[in-house]
Amino acid sequence: MKGGLGRLAVGGTFFTNARQDHAVSETAPSHSTMLSGRAPASTGIVTNALGVLDSTTSLLASGHVPGASPRRFQGSTLYDWLLAHDPGTRVLSVSRKDRGAILPLGRAWGNVFWYWDGRFTTSTFYGAELPEWVGAWNARRGPARLAGKSWDTLLDTAAYAEADAMSYENNGVDVAFPHRIPVDSGLAIKQVVSTPWIDSLTMDLALEGVRQVGLGGRNGIDLLVLSLSATDAIGHAFGPDSRELHDQVLRLDHWLGWFIDSLSVLVPPGATVFVLTSDHGVQPFPERTGVGGRLGLASLARTTGRALEQRFHVPLNFDFDSGLLTADVKALRARGLDVDSLADALARETGRHPGIAQVFTPSSLARAPVTDEQARLWRRTIPPAQGWLVAASAGPGWLWADTPGSTTHGSTHPLDTGVPIIFYGAGMKARRISRRVTSEDIGPTLAALAGVRPTEPVTGRVLTEIAPRRP
Ligand SMILES: [Zn+2]
Known part of the structure; x- marks a missing residue:
């Protein structure tokens, strides 16, 4: 690869043993x-479902579509630390996804835009009107103009070792190249998010934003x-x-190389x-590897939640997401329910599914030894105020x-x-570092490079290969 990814991987300081250190x-x-x-x-963002969706906001210029905001995010981020040092700090955040645009900046207001149905927009949390330059970009109808375009392999098919057309892929439809974006532009603007072009569109808007925001x-x-x-x-x-x-x-x-240039x-x-x-990252299909399978525990949360809501006549917000069963535990307790027994029963039921490696309840997680790696990951995931009943870790090859x-x-x-972590550009050396680091180290390291400090205690550490720790 000779484009942006290749340049970063070869010419940057590449932490090859980095991870998202939570469950x-x-x-x-x-x-x-x-x-x-x-x-x-600590940030308060536990799952996608309990992420940025916020029905008290709406998307700009899209009728009644519920918007998104950092309402659940707690504490500060690099942008706040930069602002505290220099109130003139400018910011721009662009993503296909609301959560991808919003959360790196935490609670801050700013130029935050994401893709929705053929255009980039934001929510009423960030402002009442889209900036003119975003409107002008949208008026060019770039996504809609991809209608009818065909996604074929970039190189000759002999350059790909992978087999095409596996029946387990893509819900069993359109499994082989070329993949055609629908001719109908209303369908095309939705389909484009599943094609490489959404990245080039996102980068194009970001580049225009760099120009316009200065x-x-x-x-x-x-x-x-x-x-x-x-x-x-x-x-x-x-x-x-x-x-x-x-x-x-x-x-x-290719596109990232274009963007950097x-x-x-x-x-x-x-x-x-x-x-x-x-x-x-992402897991391989169990159908391909023959290892593991799928763990569908959402129905356990649904049926339990429904039964208890019928009994108590209040919404209890039962939800299941990536191993974590959350609910309005306060409301359950207020109605005299023995929440510990309920959690134990649900944990027993969860543990019966093949593919479950470990199950915790709030009380068993509190008791788990510090040497328990899965317990450590769950403790780093669930905020103290979050109501929950079961946290389960899946075995190898098992998907939620x-x-x-x-x-x-x-x-x-x-x-x-x-995940990869690569620092590239001004002052960065070409080297590979294999010690274990985490995504939490990025913010404090960039702060140290910029000569500012986090304005609150953080768990991430300054990567001293990038920025010397200040005395
Ligand atoms: Zn995903």
Whole structure:
């Protein structure tokens, strides 16, 4: 690879043994760790479902679509620390996903945009009107103009070792190249999020934003956050061993090279530091490996929740996400229910499923020894105020999914929690470092590079290969 990914991997300081050091390896909790220096138990972002969706806000210019905000996020991030030092700090965050755009900046207001149905938008949390330049970008109808386009392999098919057309992929439909984006533009703007082009669109908007916001155009440090989601969507649909994901990474490499080159025209490359990381990995299809399978425990949460709601006539918010069964435990206690017994019973039921490696209840997690790695990961995930009943870790190859046809991430397995961390650009040496580090180290390290300090205690550590620790 000779594009952006290749340049970062070869020319940057590459931490090859990095991870998201918590149990729910999903987009929202993992994005909350990247620039906060803290684990989800501290940021308050536990799962995607308990992430950024906020019905008290709405999306701009889209009728009644519920919006998103950092309402559940607690504490500060790198942007707040930079602002405390220099109130003129400029920021721009762009992603296909609301949670990918919002959470790296925590609770801060700013230029935060994500993709929705053919355009980039934001929610009423961030403002009453879209900036003119975002409106102008949307008016060009870039996503809709991809209608009818065909996604074929970038290289000759002989360059791909992976087999194409596996029947377990993509819900069993459209499993082989070429993949056609629908001719109908209304369908195309939805379908485009599952193709490599959503990344190029996201980068294009970000680059326009750098120009319009004037990022890097003053005597001070500014912050750009770019969250690219095509690899996630294609990973879910086709898996990490597919020809589709191989092709996506080639195209991402190409576009990222274009992005770095284009940015260097606007901001001097000698004054830019890039950090590349990820929110999670993805598991191979169990149908491919013959190991593991799918764990559908959402129905246990649903049936239990429904039965108790019928008994007590109040909403109890039972939910199950990537091993964690959450509920309004306070409401249950207030109605005299023995919550410990309920948690024990649900844990026993959960433990009966094949593929469950370990199960905790609030009381058994509190008692688990410090040497218990799964207990450690769950403690770093669940905030003290979060009501929950069961936290389960899956065995190798087991996915938190109710139905076949796709694969996923979200577990404590290293295939899900392992991520790259690469620092590249001004002052960064080409080297590989194999000691264990975490995504929580990125925020404090960038702060040290910028000469500022976190304004609250953080668990992430300054990576001394990148920035010397201040005395
Ligand atoms: Zn995903």
